Amino acid sequence: MSARKLELVCPAGTPAAFRAAIDAGAHTVYCGFNDETNARNFPGLNFSRDELGASIAHAHKKGAHTLVAINTFPRAGAVGFWHKAVDDAARLGADAVILADIGLLDYASKKHPNLRLHLSVQAAAANSDAIAFYARAFGVKRVVLPRVLTVQEIAAINRDIEIETEVFIFGGLCVMAEGRCSLSSYATGKSPNMNGACSPASHVEYREEDGELVSRLGGFAIHRVGASEPAPYPTLCKGCFEAGDYKGHVFEDPSSLDAAALIPQLAEAGVTALKIEGRQRSRSYTESVVRNFRKAVDDYAAGRPVVAGALRDLTEGQTTTAGSYRKTWR
Amino acid sequence: MWNSKDIPLFPAVGAAVLRFAPLTPLSLAGAHLVKTLIRRHPSLFARLGEQADKTFLIDPTDLPFAFRLAPHVDAPSLETVRREDAGAWDARIGGPLAALLGLVHGVYDGDALFFSRDLVIEGDTEAVLALRNAIDNEEIDLATELTALLGPLEHLAAAPARRVSSLVGSWFGVALTREDERHA
Numbered sequence: 194m195s196a197r198k199l200e201l202v203c204p205a206g207t208p209a210a211f212r213a214a215i216d217a218g219a220h221t222v223y224c225g226f227n228d229e230t231n232a233r234n235f236p237g238l239n240f241s242r243d244e245l246g247a248s249i250a251h252a253h254k255k256g257a258h259t260l261v262a263i264n265t266f267p268r269a270g271a272v273g274f275w276h277k278a279v280d281d282a283a284r285l286g287a288d289a290v291i292l293a294d295i296g297l298l299d300y301a302s303k304k305h306p307n308l309r310l311h312l313s314v315q316a317a318a319a320n321s322d323a324i325a326f327y328a329r330a331f332g333v334k335r336v337v338l339p340r341v342l343t344v345q346e347i348a349a350i351n352r353d354i355e356i357e358t359e360v361f362i363f364g365g366l367c368v369m370a371e372g373r374c375s376l377s378s379y380a381t382g383k384s385p386n387m388n389g390a391c392s393p394a395s396h397v398e399y400r401e402e403d404g405e406l407v408s409r410l411g412g413f414a415i416h417r418v419g420a421s422e423p424a425p426y427p428t429l430c431k432g433c434f435e436a437g438d439y440k441g442h443v444f445e446d447p448s449s450l451d452a453a454a455l456i457p458q459l460a461e462a463g464v465t466a467l468k469i470e471g472r473q474r475s476r477s478y479t480e481s482v483v484r485n486f487r488k489a490v491d492d493y494a495a496g497r498p499v500v501a502g503a504l505r506d507l508t509e510g511q512t513t514t515a516g517s518y519r520k521t522w523r
Numbered sequence: 524m525w526n527s528k529d530i531p532l533f534p535a536v537g538a539a540v541l542r543f544a545p546l547t548p549l550s551l552a553g554a555h556l557v558k559t560l561i562r563r564h565p566s567l568f569a570r571l572g573e574q575a576d577k578t579f580l581i582d583p584t585d586l587p588f589a590f591r592l593a594p595h596v597d598a599p600s601l602e603t604v605r606r607e608d609a610g611a612w613d614a615r616i617g618g619p620l621a622a623l624l625g626l627v628h629g630v631y632d633g634d635a636l637f638f639s640r641d642l643v644i645e646g647d648t649e650a651v652l653a654l655r656n657a658i659d660n661e662e663i664d665l666a667t668e669l670t671a672l673l674g675p676l677e678h679l680a681a682a683p684a685r686r687v688s689s690l691v692g693s694w695f696g697v698a699l700t701r702e703d704e705r706h707a
């Protein structure tokens with residue numbers, strides 16, 4: 194018997210990565226403008242208006258969809274900048290926009306009633322009441338669930354709501370309920386929620402000191418690794434600190450999400466779409482990960498066993514975890 | 524799927540010979556190459572934005588010299604330098620030549636090479652990211668860029684140059700064309 198087909202939602206940080214994702218079998222690609230309206234506002238990354246228009250047209254020709262992430266929170270006095278991003282995404286033919294801010298959802302639902310709205314993980318809607326509110330108030334059609342829920346909690350949410358759910362299946366982990374973490378603001382004055390980059394590169398420094406690689410963020414040393422250890426991203430939540438008698442990864446180990454083995458359970462929990470993290474990664478990463486997961490969702494749909502764990506070398510920490518989907522506490 | 528153990532090192536004998544190679548011809552070719560890149564890939568520089576004003580030390584750690592890249596739109600240069608004469612730079616990207624070429628050809632993922640410690644970055648992280656992302660988007664093929672230096676003779680030279688690049692690449696264990704990278 195064949196199972197339900199899951200939609201694979203894949204990242205693209207550049208037009209080349211976008212094409213690579215489509216070629217590798219993405220059903221849907223998500224991406225953002227090259228400014229602070231999206232939560233991956235990294236140097237050299239993202240799309241100009243022209244690039245986005247061409248990429249959407251390419252996706253449509255290949256039968257794929259494009260979601261445009263406008264998922265930071267508009268700055269007071271500058272909301273027009275975010276409104277324009279929504280207007281441009283609609284004009285360029287985006288299949289949906291991924292939004293987090295209530296004001297922006299309100300604007301988009303009124304100004305573009307035919308534009309499909311997805312609720313970003315940045316909105317941190319983690320229970321059925323919150324999700325139902327967004328659906329009722331703005332006509333949101335899909336919610337991207339925060340990476341803090343177990344499979345059982347996801348199933349419970351899906352039983353109570355009438356809109357689609359999308360969950361992260363692979364990539365870097367953001368342990369805090371997204372949209373609410375202030376660690377980056379504390380160390381650098383810049384936040385993923387307002388400026389679109391957690392631990393922005395402009396505040397990161399790597400230096401070899403006494404045979405160790407030391408990473409600093411905003412002047413704070415957050416990690417030291419020996420020559421044979423994997424290097425981590427410079428995010429504060431994955432730093433090594435001393436707290437009382439404990440010395441180590443106080444918040445989170447630098448390992449990445451790989452929930453491929455949970456695809457059957459997530460499907461049974463009523464999930465519609467699986468999302469791959471990594472708009473900041475190369476087209477080589479996009480190609481490998483998308484191809485792998487397309488095979489996994491096809492295998493699941495055809496009733497074949499899903500093979501997991503083939504992508505460890507591409508991940509931060511070079512170790513993977515099922516994250517909160519299978520919650521165990523230290 | 525690759526892993527760090529698969530990245531070949533430039534043969535030590537070849538590196539020893541290159542220790543005595545004159546650098547001026549390489550610098551002249553480099554200057555020409557970077558000017559041709561600007562002409563052929565304007566979006567690369569658009570993506571670099573203000574980071575195009577920075578100076579990068581591209582440091583193939585298995586070669587006896589490094590490259591000083593200044594992708595300044597008005598006066599771009601790619602100079603071959605001995606490490607001790609490298610002068611000031613804003614950002615350094617170091618790793619085996621094959622890893623650096625693999626990044627240009629989009630075969631390796633920069634973050635994964637960084638996690639596995641095959642790639643070292645120092646200095647201005649923002650500039651490194653901008654350069655890496657801009658290059659990744661261009662789908663550059665080094666052999667094609669080198670034949671483009673021949674101007675009108677480019678079409679005549681393309682096929683033989685590709686064969687020579689493949690041959691030279693296989694001698695030294697590095698892929699000089701995107702096609703070779705895919706088969707590596």
Ligand code: SF4
Nearest residue numbers: 367368369374391430
């Ligand atoms: S510090 Fe960690 S938890 Fe906080 S936003 Fe950054 S990645 Fe997420």
